[in-house]
Amino acid sequence: MRKLFTSESVTEGHPDKLCDYISDSVLDACLALDPYSRVACETVAGKGEVVITGEITSNANINIEEIARTAIKEIGYDNKDLDMDYKTCDIHVNISKQSPDIAMGVDTSLEKKQGANLTSEGAGDQGIMFGYACSETDAYMPLPIYLAHKLSKRLSEVRKQNILPYLRPDGKTQVTIEYKGDKPVRVDTVVVSTQHKEEIELEVLRKDIIQHVIKYIIPKELLDDQTKYYINPTGRFVIGGPLGDSGLTGRKIIVDTYGGYSRHGGGAFSGKDPTKVDRSAAYMARFIAKNIVANGYASKCEIQFSYAIGVAKPVSIYVDTFGTATIPEDQIVKLIYNRFELTPRGIIEYLGLRNPIYTKTTNYGHFGKDDLPWEKIIKI
Numbered sequence: 001m002r003k004l005f006t007s008e009s010v011t012e013g014h015p016d017k018l019c020d021y022i023s024d025s026v027l028d029a030c031l032a033l034d035p036y037s038r039v040a041c042e043t044v045a046g047k048g049e050v051v052i053t054g055e056i057t058s059n060a061n062i063n064i065e066e067i068a069r070t071a072i073k074e075i076g077y078d079n080k081d082l083d084m085d086y087k088t089c090d091i092h093v094n095i096s097k098q099s100p101d102i103a104m105g106v107d108t109s110l111e112k113k114q115g116a117n118l119t120s121e122g123a124g125d126q127g128i129m130f131g132y133a134c135s136e137t138d139a140y141m142p143l144p145i146y147l148a149h150k151l152s153k154r155l156s157e158v159r160k161q162n163i164l165p166y167l168r169p170d171g172k173t174q175v176t177i178e179y180k181g182d183k184p185v186r187v188d189t190v191v192v193s194t195q196h197k198e199e200i201e202l203e204v205l206r207k208d209i210i211q212h213v214i215k216y217i218i219p220k221e222l223l224d225d226q227t228k229y230y231i232n233p234t235g236r237f238v239i240g241g242p243l244g245d246s247g248l249t250g251r252k253i254i255v256d257t258y259g260g261y262s263r264h265g266g267g268a269f270s271g272k273d274p275t276k277v278d279r280s281a282a283y284m285a286r287f288i289a290k291n292i293v294a295n296g297y298a299s300k301c302e303i304q305f306s307y308a309i310g311v312a313k314p315v316s317i318y319v320d321t322f323g324t325a326t327i328p329e330d331q332i333v334k335l336i337y338n339r340f341e342l343t344p345r346g347i348i349e350y351l352g353l354r355n356p357i358y359t360k361t362t363n364y365g366h367f368g369k370d371d372l373p374w375e376k377i378i379k380i
Contacts, residue, residue: 013169
């Protein structure tokens with residue numbers, strides 16, 4: 001049976017990703033000086049203005065405005081007439097400390113209050129988190145989001161390396177894969193919308209994007225004469241970034257995970273320290289799902305964890321291998337319970353999540369990058 005599936009990605013200059021990057025830069029700065037920092041940092045960006053708000057409880061003394069300007073500069077925003085200028089934009093900081101009601105549940109878990117011999121803190125919130133892996137790519141990621149991320153990253157590379165110096169930071173990509181059964185067989189459609197300087201002719205841009213981005217990234221055996229390309233289909237993309245559209249931390253949760261190929265619990269990642277299980281438990285679920293596949297127990301695996309605020313251990317664990325398991329799924333669940341400590345502290349210590357590693361996660365997906373601790377493969 002023939003079917004099509006599509007995933008999208010965005011560049012680091014997309015307004016929402018700009019905000020994610022600022023929030024994660026603040027988080028990393030806090031963790032670098034105080035690994036036990038409690039951070040929930042949110043950023044919003046609009047025309048010539050950035051607002052940084054949320055809650056931070058930390059012994060780190062950091063200059064949040066300076067961190068934000070550096071992040072904006074690193075992305076490449078230096079033109080207030082086209083998008084944003086890191087030198088002249090207004091930055092407002094409105095940060096408070098973590099609510100004592102939340103801190104009370106995180107500092108001492110319900111289990112410990114009830115007398116259990118448990119050292120872990122409680123979860124920083126209730127919620128559900130999903131992790132997923134499959135054997136479609138070497139990164140154990142679904143092919144549509146895997147290629148969409150690589151295209152978005154390439155857009156930034158050709159701009160920063162002056163291969164296509166007329167590009168600006170904002171951009172989006174989208175890839176549609178044709179499947180036969182469960183096997184990806186070809187790229188059906190590629191969509192690229194990229195911000196550019198006004199003087200470039202559209203036909204030149206389209207030719208350059210196909211040559212230096214699409215065909216540079218996508219293996220030629222996945223492309224054929226039926227593959228469709230839509231490059232800047234509106235015909236013009238000069239005004240971009242926060243000048244063209246407002247940005248907000250945590251709005252690209254499907255881009256950040258599996259491109260819609262797997263379910264999502266709804267919690268965003270960026271700007272949150274690892275006591276927030278929205279982030280840390282989603283990373284752990286990905287780690288376990290990837291290793292279930294890498295160890296040959298299934299060719300697809302989706303894992304759900306659920307937590308209650310102030311409670312250390314997960315309320316439930318659910319595993320779905322979509323009929324691909326080589327052992328019964330209830331055995332996989334038992335394996336997870338027996339092999340891994342899934343309390344907030346257990347996850348944090350196992351994956352080393354108190355380190356300032358989060359700006360490496362912000363762009364082009366939180367999963368599928370070999371240098372991140374939840375992507376390592378172990379023997380189970």
